[in-house]
Amino acid sequence: MTTGNASILDGNSFKAADAAALDDRRRALVERRQHRLGAAYRLFYRDPVELVRGRGAHAWDADGNEYLDLYNNVPSVGHAHPAVVDAVHRQMSLLNTHTRYLHGAVLDYADDLVSTMPAALEQVMFVCTGSEANDLALRVGREYTGGRAWIATSEAYHGNTALVSAHSPSLSGAEAMDPALRVVDPPDTYRYVSSEAAGAAFSAAVAEAIADIERSGDGLAGLIADSSFSSDGIYTGERGMIADAVDLVHAHGGVFVADEVQPGFARTGEDFWGFQRHGLVPDIVTTGKPMGNGFPIAAMIARREVLEPFSTARPYFNTFGGNPVAIAAAQAVLDTIRGEGLQAHALEMGEAMRTALRDLADAHPRIGDVRGAGLYTGLELVEDRETKAPDTALALAVLEELRERRVLTSVCGPSNSVLKLRPPLAISAADVPRLVDALDDSLTALGA
Amino acid sequence: MTTGNASILDGNSFKAADAAALDDRRRALVERRQHRLGAAYRLFYRDPVELVRGRGAHAWDADGNEYLDLYNNVPSVGHAHPAVVDAVHRQMSLLNTHTRYLHGAVLDYADDLVSTMPAALEQVMFVCTGSEANDLALRVGREYTGGRAWIATSEAYHGNTALVSAHSPSLSGAEAMDPALRVVDPPDTYRYVSSEAAGAAFSAAVAEAIADIERSGDGLAGLIADSSFSSDGIYTGERGMIADAVDLVHAHGGVFVADEVQPGFARTGEDFWGFQRHGLVPDIVTTGKPMGNGFPIAAMIARREVLEPFSTARPYFNTFGGNPVAIAAAQAVLDTIRGEGLQAHALEMGEAMRTALRDLADAHPRIGDVRGAGLYTGLELVEDRETKAPDTALALAVLEELRERRVLTSVCGPSNSVLKLRPPLAISAADVPRLVDALDDSLTALGA
Ligand SMILES: Cc1ncc(COP(=O)(O)O)c(C=O)c1O
Ligand SMILES: Cc1ncc(COP(=O)(O)O)c(C=O)c1O
Numbered sequence: 001m002t003t004g005n006a007s008i009l010d011g012n013s014f015k016a017a018d019a020a021a022l023d024d025r026r027r028a029l030v031e032r033r034q035h036r037l038g039a040a041y042r043l044f045y046r047d048p049v050e051l052v053r054g055r056g057a058h059a060w061d062a063d064g065n066e067y068l069d070l071y072n073n074v075p076s077v078g079h080a081h082p083a084v085v086d087a088v089h090r091q092m093s094l095l096n097t098h099t100r101y102l103h104g105a106v107l108d109y110a111d112d113l114v115s116t117m118p119a120a121l122e123q124v125m126f127v128c129t130g131s132e133a134n135d136l137a138l139r140v141g142r143e144y145t146g147g148r149a150w151i152a153t154s155e156a157y158h159g160n161t162a163l164v165s166a167h168s169p170s171l172s173g174a175e176a177m178d179p180a181l182r183v184v185d186p187p188d189t190y191r192y193v194s195s196e197a198a199g200a201a202f203s204a205a206v207a208e209a210i211a212d213i214e215r216s217g218d219g220l221a222g223l224i225a226d227s228s229f230s231s232d233g234i235y236t237g238e239r240g241m242i243a244d245a246v247d248l249v250h251a252h253g254g255v256f257v258a259d260e261v262q263p264g265f266a267r268t269g270e271d272f273w274g275f276q277r278h279g280l281v282p283d284i285v286t287t288g289k290p291m292g293n294g295f296p297i298a299a300m301i302a303r304r305e306v307l308e309p310f311s312t313a314r315p316y317f318n319t320f321g322g323n324p325v326a327i328a329a330a331q332a333v334l335d336t337i338r339g340e341g342l343q344a345h346a347l348e349m350g351e352a353m354r355t356a357l358r359d360l361a362d363a364h365p366r367i368g369d370v371r372g373a374g375l376y377t378g379l380e381l382v383e384d385r386e387t388k389a390p391d392t393a394l395a396l397a398v399l400e401e402l403r404e405r406r407v408l409t410s411v412c413g414p415s416n417s418v419l420k421l422r423p424p425l426a427i428s429a430a431d432v433p434r435l436v437d438a439l440d441d442s443l444t445a446l447g448a
Numbered sequence: 449m450t451t452g453n454a455s456i457l458d459g460n461s462f463k464a465a466d467a468a469a470l471d472d473r474r475r476a477l478v479e480r481r482q483h484r485l486g487a488a489y490r491l492f493y494r495d496p497v498e499l500v501r502g503r504g505a506h507a508w509d510a511d512g513n514e515y516l517d518l519y520n521n522v523p524s525v526g527h528a529h530p531a532v533v534d535a536v537h538r539q540m541s542l543l544n545t546h547t548r549y550l551h552g553a554v555l556d557y558a559d560d561l562v563s564t565m566p567a568a569l570e571q572v573m574f575v576c577t578g579s580e581a582n583d584l585a586l587r588v589g590r591e592y593t594g595g596r597a598w599i600a601t602s603e604a605y606h607g608n609t610a611l612v613s614a615h616s617p618s619l620s621g622a623e624a625m626d627p628a629l630r631v632v633d634p635p636d637t638y639r640y641v642s643s644e645a646a647g648a649a650f651s652a653a654v655a656e657a658i659a660d661i662e663r664s665g666d667g668l669a670g671l672i673a674d675s676s677f678s679s680d681g682i683y684t685g686e687r688g689m690i691a692d693a694v695d696l697v698h699a700h701g702g703v704f705v706a707d708e709v710q711p712g713f714a715r716t717g718e719d720f721w722g723f724q725r726h727g728l729v730p731d732i733v734t735t736g737k738p739m740g741n742g743f744p745i746a747a748m749i750a751r752r753e754v755l756e757p758f759s760t761a762r763p764y765f766n767t768f769g770g771n772p773v774a775i776a777a778a779q780a781v782l783d784t785i786r787g788e789g790l791q792a793h794a795l796e797m798g799e800a801m802r803t804a805l806r807d808l809a810d811a812h813p814r815i816g817d818v819r820g821a822g823l824y825t826g827l828e829l830v831e832d833r834e835t836k837a838p839d840t841a842l843a844l845a846v847l848e849e850l851r852e853r854r855v856l857t858s859v860c861g862p863s864n865s866v867l868k869l870r871p872p873l874a875i876s877a878a879d880v881p882r883l884v885d886a887l888d889d890s891l892t893a894l895g896a
Binding site for chain 1 (some may be wrong): 549
């Protein structure tokens with residue numbers, strides 16, 4: 001098991017030595033950043049990008065250069081989407097206050113949100129970030145089960161609070177993990193011969209973790225996982241791949257927390273939520289990033305009986321969580337996804353992208369695998385297809401080459417060898433050949 | 449030591465039995481809320497308020513009734529302030545993205561923010577909520593000192609994450625506290641004969657806590673406190689009151705975290721930050737609520753050498769933290785505080801309010817104490833002035849009477865006996881007699 005995802009710990013970050021090559025303006029910004037914000041802030045690229053404007057899946061830098069954005073799942077319905085901008089403006093002009101007064105919109109939105117999910121997921125708590133949603137989920141699950149031990153995947157990132165960091169194995173090179181945490185390998189659909197085999201290996205790993213938890217007396221809280229295994233390397237697999245593992249958790253009295261911060265809100269195209277691809281009914285769902293198209297809003301949705309022991313025992317107050325402006329943003333996002341048919345669009349664009357990338361692989365043997373669902377694609381670079389040895393150096397070099405060609409993205413996976421192609425849902429058909437050409441040129445320039 | 453602040457745990461909350469008295473519209477909202485959001489969500493008042501519009505220090509409900517808002521410190525420069533609304537609208541129309549690309553505005557704002565503080569406070573990390581800021585602060589302080597034990601005051605509330613809840617003694621009726629936490633009583637300037645005596649008692653309590661930590665081997669991390677002791681009952685005291693206690697913490701190698709979520713951003717009138725009243729230089733400052741006038745933004749500001757061990761050891765990423773829209777809101781708030789002279793205004797209005805309330809006390813012997821700084825006033829209700837026994841029932845009844853007279857506020861302190869008068873800084877001179885008359889009428893109606 002590899003731990004400490006280089007993407008999260010370091011990855012394609014700017015290094016101090018890169019400063020010399022920058023123009024004065026950007027060197028000054030980089031230096032001010034380091035001085036004022038400190039070392040925990042990482043910056044993408046040797047040659048960092050200064051974005052100042054965005055629209056749809058495109059963004060512009062301070063010099064007026066235009067970029068294709070294949071990285072940002074937060075401005076999900078498109079950068080600066082006017083429906084969200086207008087909704088926020090309208091509500092901000094009226095009122096922005098907390099949830100200790102009544103407000104109808106928060107309830108309308110909550111009803112609308114749960115209507116996209118299996119009926120058992122009935123209750124919603126609003127927070128501001130994915131980290132807050134997962135912090136809450138881990139405590140709610142512990143309170144309900146009485147267990148303390150969570151199972152998570154080896155490169156998972158679930159957020160930045162103390163509790164959540166301690167359950168994010170991708171940070172284990174830097175953070176102490178929770179003593180009760182059990183770490184399992186994700187279902188690597190590329191290295192196992194089939195999705196079935198990957199799913200079976202995942203179930204076996206979860207079974208072993210449960211047995212270990214039961215032996216230890218820690219008590220099983222449950223499994224927390226992103227069903228698209230985003231930071232693990234993007235393993236969407238066949239529909240149903242992880243259902244057995246989740247059944248096992250349930251059979252042993254644990255809960256399943258579906259961290260939908262990345263796959264949620266129509267990204268996978270086939271379904272509105274990533275977990276639906278596997279026919280699951282989670283006990284708790286968390287979401288964040290795309291929920292407000294960049295406005296800070298996130299949520300935890302839970303089965304009533306799972307939330308109740310937590311919520312009846314204590315008050316919970318989140319100053320900004322569920323405020324009417326955040327709700328206006330979130331409602332506009334949901335309405336836009338439906339009104340513009342972005343779920344079907346994500347399916348169509350995603351398939352087109354993977355088909356084109358698979359064709360490209362014929363000419364570039366270092367492309368080991370192209371996988372994903374909807375607008376979430378992982379393209380893995382390898383030393384050779386026989387050994388499937390991940391090629392970190394090539395992946396990081398490709399990122400920089402793509403950036404030179406004004407295509408923005410990042411990497412994931414235990415070796416940072418997987419290009420993470422995760423554009424706004426608003427990407428257009430013309431953007432697909434642009435990506436393919438840029439990647440073709442980048443690989444060619446690198447002799448790969 | 450009393451624990452479990454009824455204000456936070458229950459306080460002036462709506463109870464199920466109150467539903468019968470509501471009109472159909474509000475009863476339906478209350479029922480939908482309970483059903484959909486669950487029991488952890490608390491609602492103010494027997495007769496909950498449904499606010500739909502705000503301006504300055506005033507708000508309107510769905511029936512068009514106007515209220516004087518003496519509770520909300522979040523819309524600090526005034527509900528729906530056009531400068532903030534416009535700044536957010538402008539930036540949202542351009543771009544909203546994360547901090548892994550360069551953006552000048554976040555650095556300009558960070559520079560501006562630290563310019564309001566002692567020079568030693570040099571580095572800023574942006575988050576979305578006060579809870580996230582404190583979660584980070586507690587870990588930064590532990591990493592720097594190597595100690596694990598924090599000292600906090602007996603009714604303090606510092607936020608809602610797992611780590612921060614476990615350091616919020618006001619939740620101790622519902623949450624397990626951190627095993628290493630030491631709880632001290634706040635400097636109760638009302639029950640001690642003088643601010644000096646209260647400060648000395650506070651120092652003695654801190655000294656005892658430090659000695660206990662040193663005996664135990666837990667290692668001292670430091671003291672986390674809101675220098676206006678907001679949820680403890682509002683004890684602003686004389687300038688310098690808590691300086692000795694903080695010196696003690698420093699002398700024993702601990703850090704001082706000033707939780708400025710409530711007193712910060714000019715509220716105390718005399719100074720921009722609450723800790724400045726006591727001539728302190730904290731090691732870490734956290735802020736939130738008023739920072740973006742309701743837009744979710746918060747920050748942790750630290751001395752460079754205190755942050756460095758944490759920030760060089762790990763990356764920290766907060767998806768929405770410090771995004772250009774949040775920064776636009778925060779910059780507009782800072783500019784408005786300066787442009788409209790709101791700090792001096794807070795001082796003047798606050799003095800006028802306390803003077804008028806002290807005059808009112810002549811006619812109402814159950815007013816035991818009127819205290820505060822700037823636009824942060826605590827008015828304590830007692831059974832009689834001799835014993836100073838807190839009168840919880842009267843305070844809660846006054847809240848409801850004030851609400852009937854369309855004046856919104858809340859209570860704090862270990863017995864919920866202290867009216868918390870904390871209006872937007874944008875309150876006007878005419879609002880002061882309105883409060884005083886409403887309170888006069890309320891006390892008279894209650895035979896007090
Ligand atoms: C899967 C997943 N969960 C949770 C989070 C945390 O979200 P936030 O940064 O909003 O706290 C992230 C952020 O990258 C994420 O990718
Ligand atoms: C003193 C203090 N600190 C921290 C917090 C937490 O802030 P937030 O609700 O934004 O997480 C609060 C909120 O009430 C507070 O009053």
